[in-house]
Amino acid sequence: MPWKGIRDPYRIWLSEIILQQTRVDQGEKYYLNILKHYPNIQALAKADEAAVFRLWQGLGYYSRCRNLLATAKMIVEEFEGRFPENYQDILKLKGIGPYTAAAISSFAFNLPYAVVDGNVIRVLSRYFGHFQEADTTTGKRFFAELAQECLDPKHAGLYNQAIMDLGATVCKPALPNCPECPFKKTCFAYQQQKIKELPVPKKRAAVIERDLHFVVLENKSHLLIKRRSGRDIWQNLYAFPQRDDDVLMANKLNPSKKQAPDLILEQTLTHRKIKGHFYRIPVTRKPQALIDSDHLWVPISELSHFAFPRLIISFFQKLNYL
């Protein structure tokens, strides 16, 4: 992992934000690519937002990218371009919760804050034999306090890295390598044969399904795309106008007669399943009334210049547009 052992808070922050909802093997190339374009916080604060979104494309959970940009600007404007060096100030930054604040504080500044993630909870619950559910308010507080008690305050960064590594490489979820574990003699779960029961599994949240109906206006080799604004998913990314958009109604371009979509694609997120219905409509001219700051006619050959959510990229790939 290219961020392992580094002390630069900018790099640690970037890696932690990427890893919030992305696996290490997938996130690594994004981390390196963003660093190549924006090697420090000043460069990121000055970045063209659309360009950063394009680099982020494919990672999903785009609010992380928006927060990254907002935080870079805030650090430059309010902290003279230097990453804050105390836990409370770090915790105030956008997109940074207690886990990320503890990781940055301990790895970059060796401050005594224990990280608590899934790996840490697994090690602690097995080693001490605690059967609390970790995703309740009480459970979270319990494991946060226990982790803090166990922390070696003089070597906070090293300790945090060690317990996370133990969880990731030895005390693994399904098949922990207990015979090789340095704690096997005093580990409750190993000694009492309770490994399968610990940690207590999370209750699964229900998956919410959502249907989005996209109208794909096609004029020869151009498509009408729309930047998503408002508070809905995929904010600031491009997609297509949706079937009930006012602008389509006003231009009589709503495919109300076209009942069946040409293509249906699905994307599953952690707690949501998005079903995209795509209605392709060829038009002989490009109605200029459709052009405003959010709507654009773009040549198919230039689609790669814009950032799209994964579902829309899949649509382009099905049509061999990307």
Ligand code: SF4
């Ligand atoms: S002995 Fe096994 S269960 Fe206990 S901490 Fe080590 S790897 Fe985890």
